[in-house]
Every structure is written in C-alpha cells, then in structure tokens.
Amino acid sequence: MGKHDTQISTSTANALGAKAVFHVSNLAYEGEFQDTDGFSSDVQDGDRPQEECGVFGIYAPGLQVARRTFFGIFALQHRGQESCGIAVSDGKRLRIHTDMGLVSQVFNEDVLAGLPGHVAVGHNRYSTTGGSNACNAQPISCLSSDGELAVAHNGNLVNTVQLRRELEAEGKTFETTMDTEIIAKLLAMNSDLTLEEAILKMMEQVSGAYSLVMMTRDTLIAVRDPSGLRPLCLGRLRDCQNNDCWVVASETCALGPVGADFVREIEPGEIVFINSDGIESVKFKGEAPGHEPRQALCVFEFIYLARPDSQLLGQNVHAARRRMGHLLAKQAPVDADVVIGVPDSGLPAAIGYAAGSGIQYQEGLIKNRYIQRTFIQPDQTQREMGVRMKLTPLDDVLRGKRVVVVEDSIVRGTTTKRIVQMIRDAGATEVHLRISSPPYRWPCFYGIDTAARKDLIAFQKSVEEIRAYNGADSLDYISMDNLIEAVGAPKHQFCRACFDGQYPITIPDDVRYTKLVFESGDPGPESEGGFTLNEAGEIETPQEHEARETVGV
Numbered sequence: 001m002g003k004h005d006t007q008i009s010t011s012t013a014n015a016l017g018a019k020a021v022f023h024v025s026n027l028a029y030e031g032e033f034q035d036t037d038g039f040s041s042d043v044q045d046g047d048r049p050q051e052e053c054g055v056f057g058i059y060a061p062g063l064q065v066a067r068r069t070f071f072g073i074f075a076l077q078h079r080g081q082e083s084c085g086i087a088v089s090d091g092k093r094l095r096i097h098t099d100m101g102l103v104s105q106v107f108n109e110d111v112l113a114g115l116p117g118h119v120a121v122g123h124n125r126y127s128t129t130g131g132s133n134a135c136n137a138q139p140i141s142c143l144s145s146d147g148e149l150a151v152a153h154n155g156n157l158v159n160t161v162q163l164r165r166e167l168e169a170e171g172k173t174f175e176t177t178m179d180t181e182i183i184a185k186l187l188a189m190n191s192d193l194t195l196e197e198a199i200l201k202m203m204e205q206v207s208g209a210y211s212l213v214m215m216t217r218d219t220l221i222a223v224r225d226p227s228g229l230r231p232l233c234l235g236r237l238r239d240c241q242n243n244d245c246w247v248v249a250s251e252t253c254a255l256g257p258v259g260a261d262f263v264r265e266i267e268p269g270e271i272v273f274i275n276s277d278g279i280e281s282v283k284f285k286g287e288a289p290g291h292e293p294r295q296a297l298c299v300f301e302f303i304y305l306a307r308p309d310s311q312l313l314g315q316n317v318h319a320a321r322r323r324m325g326h327l328l329a330k331q332a333p334v335d336a337d338v339v340i341g342v343p344d345s346g347l348p349a350a351i352g353y354a355a356g357s358g359i360q361y362q363e364g365l366i367k368n369r370y371i372q373r374t375f376i377q378p379d380q381t382q383r384e385m386g387v388r389m390k391l392t393p394l395d396d397v398l399r400g401k402r403v404v405v406v407e408d409s410i411v412r413g414t415t416t417k418r419i420v421q422m423i424r425d426a427g428a429t430e431v432h433l434r435i436s437s438p439p440y441r442w443p444c445f446y447g448i449d450t451a452a453r454k455d456l457i458a459f460q461k462s463v464e465e466i467r468a469y470n471g472a473d474s475l476d477y478i479s480m481d482n483l484i485e486a487v488g489a490p491k492h493q494f495c496r497a498c499f500d501g502q503y504p505i506t507i508p509d510d511v512r513y514t515k516l517v518f519e520s521g522d523p524g525p526e527s528e529g530g531f532t533l534n535e536a537g538e539i540e541t542p543q544e545h546e547a548r549e550t551v552g553v
C-alpha cells in the first residue's frame with residue numbers, strides 16, 4: 001500500500017470498544033519523534049505559541065475523496081507538522097491511514113489509492129494533550145451507535161484528567177494519551193443513544209476547546225465547542241452534479257485547493273450532520289461545564305495562527321494583520337528610514353505599519369523557504385547558528401539605516417534578541433521593535449502550546465526591561481483596543497486570555513498537570529509553570545501568591 005511497510009490492525013478500535021474497524025497503520029516509523037529545536041516550520045519555533053491541529057472533512061457521493069482530503073490537510077499543514085492521517089469510507093468499510101511526519105511524507109499515490117470512498121476526514125497534529133508519537137496520530141476510531149466512527153480533533157480539553165480518572169474508575173482502558181480518546185470513549189460508551197444524543201451528552205461532560213470532524217461509514221459530522229475557541233467552516237464543492245457535496249475545514253484556506261466555496265462558519269455549539277438525507281444542523285442547548293455563555297474565538301488565530309488567506313468572522317486575516325500594523329504606527333510612531341517585518345507572519349503588519357507611518361517598507365530579512373520539520377537533529381554548532389539558518393539579513397537594505405522591525409509576538413524573547421543582533425550586525429544604526437499583539441503574559445490551556453508562565457518574558461519583565469533584554473532602541477506593543485479594532489469584531493467575541501488572563505472556560509485545579517502527565521506518571525508539582533491557583537481556582541502570579549500567603553488569605 002505504499003513505500004512503507006503497513007499492516008492492518010484492529011488494536012486502536014478494540015481499545016475503544018469497536019469490533020471490526022480496520023486501522024491501517026504505517027509501521028515504518030519506530031521510536032519517539034524528535035522535535036528539532038531550531039529546524040521546524042516557522043522562523044521562531046520555541047519563541048512563539050505553537051499551532052495546534054488542523055481538521056478537514058468531505059462528503060461527496062460519486063467521487064473518490066482521498067486525494068482531495070490530501071490537498072485539504074496539505075493546505076492546513078501550518079496547523080500541525082508532527083503527524084497526520086486520513087480516514088475514508090466507501091459506505092461499507094472505514095479505513096484509516098496515519099503516521100508521523102508531514103502530509104507530503106505520509107501520503108503518496110499508492111497510499112491514497114488504497115483509501116477508496118466518498119466520505120473522509122483528515123487531520124494534522126501538533127501535540128497539545130498527549131505526547132508526540134505514532135500512537136497519538138489522528139483520526140482515531142471507535143464504535144458508536146451508528147457503527148464505526150473516526151474522530152479528528154482540534155483544540156484541548158481542560159478537564160481531561162478528571163474525565164480520564166472517572167472513565168478509568170469505570171474500568172475503561174486507554175490506548176493513547178490524547179484528550180481526543182476521551183471524546184471518542186464518551187461517544188462509544190453511549191451506544192444505546194442515537195449518535196446525535198451521544199454527541200449532545202458528550203458536550204455536557206467535556207470542558208475546553210474542540211472543533212471536531214468525525215465520520216461514520218456514510219455520514220460526515222462537524223462539531224464546534226460552545227465557546228467556538230477554534231475555527232471551523234463549511235464549504236460546498238463546485239464540481240458536484242447534485243450540489244450535495246460538502247467540505248468542513250479548520251480554515252477557509254483549505255476550501256479553494258479542493259474546489260470548494262465558503263458557505264459559512266460552523267457556529268459555536270453547533271453540530272452538523274451531512275449524508276444522503278442532506279445537511280442537518282443541531283444546536284447544543286445544554287450546559288457546557290465551565291464555559292462562559294459567549295463566543296470566545298481565539299484572537300491569536302488573527303495574530304499568528306491562521307493562514308493569511310483565511311477568513312475568520314467575515315474578516316480576511318491578512319487584511320486584519322495589516323490593520324494591526326497601521327494602528328500600531330499611529331499608536332507608537334518613531335523616526336526611522338525603513339520598515340521591515342519578520343517573515344512570514346510579521347510581514348502584513350509591517351506593510352500596515354509602513355502605510356500608517358509613511359516610512360518605506362522593504363524586505364530586510366529573507367526566510368529559507370525550505371526549512372521544515374525534519375527528523376534530523378541539528379548539532380550544537382548549528383543550534384548556536386540558530387536563526388541564521390532560517391533568516392538572512394539583507395545588508396543593502398539595513399546598512400546605515402534606522403530600522404523598524406515589526407513582529408507578531410514575543411513569547412520567550414530569545415529569538416527576537418537574536419534577530420535584533422542580526423540586524424545590527426548588518427549595519428543598522430537603530431533598531432525599533434513594534435509588536436502587533438499585546439504582551440503575552442498568560443499560558444494557553446485551549447490547544448496552543450505556549451511556554452510555562454515563568455518562561456513568558458512579558459510575565460517576568462516590564463516593557464522597558466524587555467526592550468533592554470532584546471537590545472532594541474525602542475519597543476512598543478499594540479494596545480488591546482487597537483487589536484480589537486483591527487480584527488473588526490466586538491471584544492466579547494474573543495478569547496484574549498494570554499494577554500489579559502481572563503479565561504473564558506474555567507481552568508480546573510489540575511492545570512498544573514503537563515501535557516505529558518500520562519506518559520510520565522508524574523502528578524506534577526503543586527505550582528507548575530510559575531503560577532498557582534487560589535482557593536477560588538483562579539490563577540495567581542507568584543507575587544499574588546506570596547502576598548496571599550503573607551496575609552494568610
């Protein structure tokens with residue numbers, strides 16, 4: 001079935017209660033995936049939040065959809081580069097192929113030819129809950145009241161530990177370490193209910209972020225959590241004779257490559273069923289544990305995570321990033337000769353800053369377009385060269401100039417510091433940093449893998465201290481008001497927690513458990529990541545904790 005050795009396995013399905021689900025798994029990969037600090041998909045890995053996952057689904061009677069699913073998840077590759085997978089059904093049998101690696105590494109013509117059918121879901125993974133290894137690749141499968149079910153998940157549950165303990169106390173065993181398996185398990189254990197009823201019941205049990213794309217042998221299903229943390233959209237194929245072919249995807253950028261037009265976003269708390277009866281929408285009206293009763297789309301999708309050609313809340317992401325830069329120029333002007341952006345996600349805001357300031361925009365840093373995640377570890381010398389393997393300064397643009405450098409975010413600050421030095425080494429006389437997001441002070445628990453709070457530079461240092469640390473002549477961040485104006489929707493429609501600490505879904509006490517808690521067996525220290533919880537379950541800073549301890553609150 002491809003250049004790698006494969007075998008047909010029922011192990012995952014059996015662990016989830018299924019009897020006859022074929023899980024076609026590529027076994028060529030052995031051992032742990034090595035994250036390659038300094039070599040991965042974007043310029044500032046390790047110094048910025050990591051993308052989460054991408055999900056894709058298609059229902060197209062009369063068509064073979066594995067190839068389109070390939071192009072769908074290929075378009076969503078920026079959302080996860082560790083593993084990927086596709087499940088396909090021809091109405092009789094559901095087949096799944098998953099493996100570690102990029103979409104272009106995992107799938108080829110032979111593999112796709114072995115996945116016949118007209119319904120499919122696809123997934124790209126970056127590990128959030130559950131480590132990065134082959135058994136955690138998605139889609140995963142289970143047995144529902146409608147038979148075999150494949151599940152692909154973007155987001156992160158926050159009550160994973162509690163639910164897993166409850167399920168284990170009932171005798172359930174787990175084959176993976178993913179929160180997605182908890183969702184599958186909850187659906188599988190309610191096989192006496194209809195699938196719709198089981199999904200609604202699951203939504204009353206889980207807390208956190210989930211955009212799900214699932215399929216039975218004949219039905220495609222999309223589910224978005226009641227807060228709508230992660231994006232999910234609906235599209236329609238243009239080349240479908242009966243106009244009954246549908247696509248769901250994390251982002252609208254995945255629609256064009258498969259020949260689909262954008263129809264609408266899947267609403268927060270909406271469940272969509274697509275099959276030979278047509279398309280049916282069901283709204284969750286129950287109580288989702290810990291969720292504020294409002295939409296809370298991750299505002300960081302606009303700043304960095306989403307592809308610039310995607311649409312979110314009716315806004316083009318690239319245009320929103322340009323507006324961020326434009327507003328930042330008005331808010332934080334500086335006398336300078338040239339504006340440059342840090343590729344790729346800083347470029348639209350840099351163009352906007354140039355337009356807003358009247359200072360010329362130029363490309364001042366060139367990115368090596370061919371650096372991707374690789375299994376090859378850099379040696380120490382290469383690590384020290386770090387950024388230079390990914391970015392090269394254009395000396396002719398920078399020499400003798402006062403340079404404004406626009407970047408989308410500073411998380412740890414380590415890479416930004418190297419970029420500032422690189423620009424100075426190229427001959428710039430002044431370097432002024434402008435950041436198109438507010439200071440990143442709080443960790444994310446909803447599917448974005450950020451540093452522990454103690455490692456967030458804006459938690460540790462003031463803006464002036466960050467400027468000094470990075471060796472810049474000046475530093476300014478966009479204000480929250482200007483960010484919200486740039487994204488063009490009311491503030492209350494967004495999660496902004498990494499900037500203001502206002503979490504729209506309650507974080508349970510076990511937040512201190514790391515994403516690898518199930519592998520390590522370590523329950524974690526009482527205070528993890530530099531923060532603790534007060535008795536109300538609210539996160540507090542070390543200073544707040546110390547003050548509370550001191551006064552005995």
Ligand code: SF4
Nearest residue numbers: 298299444495497498
């Ligand atoms: S905490 Fe930040 S990164 Fe996480 S969902 Fe909220 S806005 Fe997005």
